[in-house]
Amino acid sequence: MEAMESGGGKKSHSGTLEQLLAWEKKLFEEAREGVKIEHEKKLSTLQSLECRGKDDAKLDKTKASITKLQSLMVVTSQAVTTTSSAITGVRDNELAPQLFEICYK
Secondary structure (H helix, E strand, C coil), X not given: CCCCCCCCCCCCHHHHHHHHHHHHXXXXXXXXXXXXXXXXXXXXXXXXXXXXXCCHHHHHHHHHHHHXXXXXXXXXXXXXXXXXXXXXXXXXXXXXXXXXXXXXX
16 A cells, blocks of 8 residues: 555555554643643642631732633643544544545455
8 A cells, every 4th residue: 555645645554543643642742630730739729828818929829820720721621622623534534534445445
């Protein structure tokens, strides 16, 4: 089977599977727990600061950090959705036709 450029031509099955693997790795990296863990730490810090009732400046700074992390979580979620759609596109538009060709040739 011939491996051709991705500019609309056919690819080898190996190339398609490598592309799917690359997208899956990207999805995994984007979905990492780092942002979520940091968010939980900041929430814990905020609760602690509120219980002590001191240092309004630290409270405000922690609240701002939490807001930034929440925004980052939304962006990360959107990136995961986009990456997932790309994986689905490669599967449906490239891999499925290749497999169909193998099975019915």
